[in-house]
Amino acid sequence: MASVGLLVLGLTGGVYLGQNREVQQQSAESQLVSQAQADEWRLLKDRAAEHAAARSFRTVAENAAAEKAASEAKTAASKARTLEKKAIEEAAAAKAAAEKKKAEESGGPVEFTGDIPSSCNEYSGSRKTGCALMVSAGFSIDQFPCLDKLWKKESGWNYKATNSSSGAYGIPQALPGSKMASEGSDWKTNPATQIKWGLGYIEGRYDTPCGAWNHSQNVGWY
16 A cells, blocks of 8 residues: 555656646747747847838938038039130120221221310311320320321321331321330320320320420421
8 A cells, every 4th residue: 555655656756747848848938939029029129220221321412412412503603604604704894805907907096985175176187186186195185186187197186097017107296106116006096095095105205295296397307
């Protein structure tokens, strides 16, 4: 009986121990499943964070690229406007130069549009212009007969008069003619420009037109 009791007790303990091991195994498996789920969830969170960071980086990069592109486009547009303005100015200058050259080649004098005092109305053409400019320069009207005779002798009041031997040019016979550019770039075709230069030359060297005329009479030139 004692042997039978021990046997029964051993069987009962074995069954209990087996059940306990099964419970422990199930608990361990449950823990492993929970740990795996936790690890997977953590991995998913990490990946989501990485994706969010990547999207943020792309957004920043795209914004920076857009700002750079906008800045470059603005700079390019500014350069284009500058070049366009320069091209317009150059075209206008070329047109003005062409018109000036055409006027010079046509041989027509530039018309005088200044005021003519009544004391000069008895004259005409370049002589009338010369009289008006002489009075405007501060000389008295009684000086004009001297100026008239001086420039009749020098050029016949012809704004295109050229001395073939010396190269003197224009109404006052400037030598060289390019000296008259100090009064204007149109010195070849504008009698008024030539006259202004000639009056300045006379005043600087002879004080008055009559002083220049007297010198010319004495030595043959002024």
